Amino acid sequence: MPTEDRDQDAHSGEVSNTNTGDAETAIQVGSVTGGFHVHGTAAVGSVPRQLPGPPAGFVDREEALRVLDECLSPAAPMGVAAIIGAPGAGKTALALFWAHACRARFPGGDLYIDMRGYGPNTPLTDEQALDVFLRALGVAPEALPRQVDEKAALYRSALAERRLLVVIDNAVSVRQVRRLLPGASGCLALVTSRTTMPGLVAREGARRVSVDVLSPEDAVRLLAEIVGDDRIEADEESARHIARSCGHLPLALRIVAERAADRPHLRMADLAAQLVGERDRLDALALAEDELTDVRAVFSWSYRALGSGQQATFRALGLHPGSGFSAASVAALVGLEPEQVAEQLHGLVAVHLLQEIGPDRYQLHDLLRAYSRERCEREDAQRARTESVRRVLAWYLWAADAGRVVIFPHSHAVALPPRPATPIPEFGTPAAATGWFEAERFTLLAAIEMAMDLGLYDLAWKLPVVLDGMFEISAYWSDWQAIHQVGLAAARALPEPLGMSANLLGLGDFHWRFGEFTAAVRAYAECGELAERIGHLWLIGFAARGLGLAHEGLGDLDRAMADYRKALAVFDAGGLRRGSGMSLLSMGKVFRALGEPTEAVEHCERAVAVFTEIGDRWSRAWGAVPLTQVYRDLGRFDEAVAAAGAALAIFDEFADQRSVATVLMELGEVHAAGGDRSAALTAWRSAAELFESLGDPGAAAVRDRITRLEPDGG
Numbered sequence: 001m002p003t004e005d006r007d008q009d010a011h012s013g014e015v016s017n018t019n020t021g022d023a024e025t026a027i028q029v030g031s032v033t034g035g036f037h038v039h040g041t042a043a044v045g046s047v048p049r050q051l052p053g054p055p056a057g058f059v060d061r062e063e064a065l066r067v068l069d070e071c072l073s074p075a076a077p078m079g080v081a082a083i084i085g086a087p088g089a090g091k092t093a094l095a096l097f098w099a100h101a102c103r104a105r106f107p108g109g110d111l112y113i114d115m116r117g118y119g120p121n122t123p124l125t126d127e128q129a130l131d132v133f134l135r136a137l138g139v140a141p142e143a144l145p146r147q148v149d150e151k152a153a154l155y156r157s158a159l160a161e162r163r164l165l166v167v168i169d170n171a172v173s174v175r176q177v178r179r180l181l182p183g184a185s186g187c188l189a190l191v192t193s194r195t196t197m198p199g200l201v202a203r204e205g206a207r208r209v210s211v212d213v214l215s216p217e218d219a220v221r222l223l224a225e226i227v228g229d230d231r232i233e234a235d236e237e238s239a240r241h242i243a244r245s246c247g248h249l250p251l252a253l254r255i256v257a258e259r260a261a262d263r264p265h266l267r268m269a270d271l272a273a274q275l276v277g278e279r280d281r282l283d284a285l286a287l288a289e290d291e292l293t294d295v296r297a298v299f300s301w302s303y304r305a306l307g308s309g310q311q312a313t314f315r316a317l318g319l320h321p322g323s324g325f326s327a328a329s330v331a332a333l334v335g336l337e338p339e340q341v342a343e344q345l346h347g348l349v350a351v352h353l354l355q356e357i358g359p360d361r362y363q364l365h366d367l368l369r370a371y372s373r374e375r376c377e378r379e380d381a382q383r384a385r386t387e388s389v390r391r392v393l394a395w396y397l398w399a400a401d402a403g404r405v406v407i408f409p410h411s412h413a414v415a416l417p418p419r420p421a422t423p424i425p426e427f428g429t430p431a432a433a434t435g436w437f438e439a440e441r442f443t444l445l446a447a448i449e450m451a452m453d454l455g456l457y458d459l460a461w462k463l464p465v466v467l468d469g470m471f472e473i474s475a476y477w478s479d480w481q482a483i484h485q486v487g488l489a490a491a492r493a494l495p496e497p498l499g500m501s502a503n504l505l506g507l508g509d510f511h512w513r514f515g516e517f518t519a520a521v522r523a524y525a526e527c528g529e530l531a532e533r534i535g536h537l538w539l540i541g542f543a544a545r546g547l548g549l550a551h552e553g554l555g556d557l558d559r560a561m562a563d564y565r566k567a568l569a570v571f572d573a574g575g576l577r578r579g580s581g582m583s584l585l586s587m588g589k590v591f592r593a594l595g596e597p598t599e600a601v602e603h604c605e606r607a608v609a610v611f612t613e614i615g616d617r618w619s620r621a622w623g624a625v626p627l628t629q630v631y632r633d634l635g636r637f638d639e640a641v642a643a644a645g646a647a648l649a650i651f652d653e654f655a656d657q658r659s660v661a662t663v664l665m666e667l668g669e670v671h672a673a674g675g676d677r678s679a680a681l682t683a684w685r686s687a688a689e690l691f692e693s694l695g696d697p698g699a700a701a702v703r704d705r706i707t708r709l710e711p712d713g714g
């Protein structure tokens with residue numbers, strides 16, 4: 001469904017605490033002729049604090065820290081520092097240790113993003129990272145531009161007056177990070193990568209900080225911090241052997257040290273012998289330029305110390321579509337109870353085979369993920385691996401659908417696979433469902449990619465259909481288009497007409513949203529043809545209404561009206577009342593454009609009556625907006641004021657400032673047309689303040705109205 005429908009679905013039914021804008025801005029509706037009091041904060045004004053926790057057991061990287069400190073010197077303007085090193089060498093640990101140590105030097109906040117450049121899934125794009133950063137800086141989703149260059153410009157503007165730190169972790173190329181670099185002299189970008197980033201040094205003048213494996217002395221010191229000085233001093237030679245077996249890599253050293261700390265009676269000499277034996281046993285696995293060569297023995301030694309259940313769970317983690325995951329999703333992956341899985345995950349965290357990055361959020365280091373997949377491929381049959389992946393993807397589909405039902409109760413439902421045994425999240429409010437979506441968004445994108453790559457085409461087309469509205473209302477524009485392109489390709493691979501039609505509807509909505517009306521017509525037309533072939537009334541109706549919207553955008557009002565009439569007939573025949581209401585509303589708008597205000601009023605009033613009948617208060621509020629306009633056209637000013645007031649009351653309950661501002665602008669037009677200059681100015685000033693607080697360009701048009709009505713500015 002197009003945006004106007006989606007916004008209404010997102011807030012239909014009973015009043016909730018859903019807030020589509022800045023929660024610190026509120027409208028108090030005193031009366032519909034005045035008394036609007038705006039208390040707002042600028043959209044771009046939040047102070048983000050996104051750094052993950054500092055690393056434990058960090059040993060001095062004195063030279064690297066000195067170079068980073070120079071970036072803060074008054075004599076050196078801030079810019080970019082690139083921390084370069086091999087996998088497992090401690091690049092992220094160094095970046096986070098230094099960032100936390102100097103956090104107070106950046107009162108404007110700190111941003112963090114893992115670009116996922118070295119995992120099994122597609123790395124993040126700079127556009128996806130900009131989406132994360134702009135939201136963290138307080139930009140409302142509705143104010144986000146579509147084009148990546150425009151997002152980058154908005155990002156630089158948001159940082160212009162700040163002193164802020166940006167940590168860009170696991171970057172794979174300069175191109176991936178260039179748009180993320182702040183242009184302000186008071187900001188610093190800290191980039192970690194396995195590549196040398198020569199372009200960043202040459203063009204941006206980045207300071208390169210090379211991170212090698214630890215020196216033998218520092219490696220032993222890291223062991224001592226965890227197992228204790230006494231045990232190391234009792235047999236320092238064995239400690240050096242252990243450090244060599246770990247390749248002097250901090251990641252491997254922490255794993256070995258943590259296990260040794262849990263076994264206080266284990267001698268350092270015995271531990272060293274075990275690691276040497278493990279390396280000898282695995283020599284046959286070593287390959288040239290194998291990134292696991294230096295750590296495989298340590299990982300294997302630690303892995304074999306796990307119980308069989310923990311081993312199975314660890315192996316399965318390499319199959320998970322996301323780099324971050326919850327206990328419930330892992331439970332679906334392995335087919336166990338969530339409580340049992342949570343206990344196993346805590347055990348893996350305790351031995352440093354897994355990181356806990358937040359409440360019920362875990363992730364694997366890239367090297368451990370590679371090792372996990374290696375073990376899984378060696379020990380688990382292909383059939384078992386496929387069943388695990390299908391279970392977790394089906395769980396994500398069910399969870400996403402639970403969110404869809406709460407946020408968009410009138411949206412398109414598709415037949416789901418059998419319900420997973422693992423409990424599905426329960427979302428009591430739209431805000432809870434939206435929060436889950438935001439936390440899982442990158443995993444959901446990876447799930448769609450994985451389903452397509454593995455030929456699980458039914459899941460690959462259904463996930464985009466279920467997730468459609470969440471990507472749209474959250475303004476993840478490029479992702480919204482991309483998921484439907486994948487979904488359409490998956491449905492065509494089967495072939496599945498329902499899947500093709502449903503994903504074409506999403507693509508049609510995308511093109512209509514951005515004024516690409518000819519492309520929208522093509523998508524809606526094919527959607528409708530496929531839907532008619534299978535007799536799917538919901539899709540037939542919304543494809544016809546979509547064609548109407550696109551033809552209206554192209555200026556062909558006669559064709560648009562014909563499309564809306566067809567949609568209304570389909571919805572009425574199927575008892576799809578909300579679709580009927582939306583078609584009536586669209587017809588009312590076209591009648592108004594054709595200069596037939598009486599017909600326009602009749603259709604808008606019928607639409608509002610339908611929304612009232614089905615208890616869809618949000619749509620009722622939106623229906624009152626064109627009704628306000630046509631009442632004004634007919635000079636029925638009291639009815640226009642009443643319609644606007646009804647819409648304001650509903651939008652105010654939902655704390656949707658953008659919609660409130662839109663209605664206030666229309667209310668000002670009513671008062672101006674009725675000759676009440678003072679009331680018009682009151683409404684427009686409130687609308688302008690709200691639009692400005694949201695960073696909405698609509699503020700300029702409202703200010704222009706104020707100037708024309710009151711040239712001296714009042």
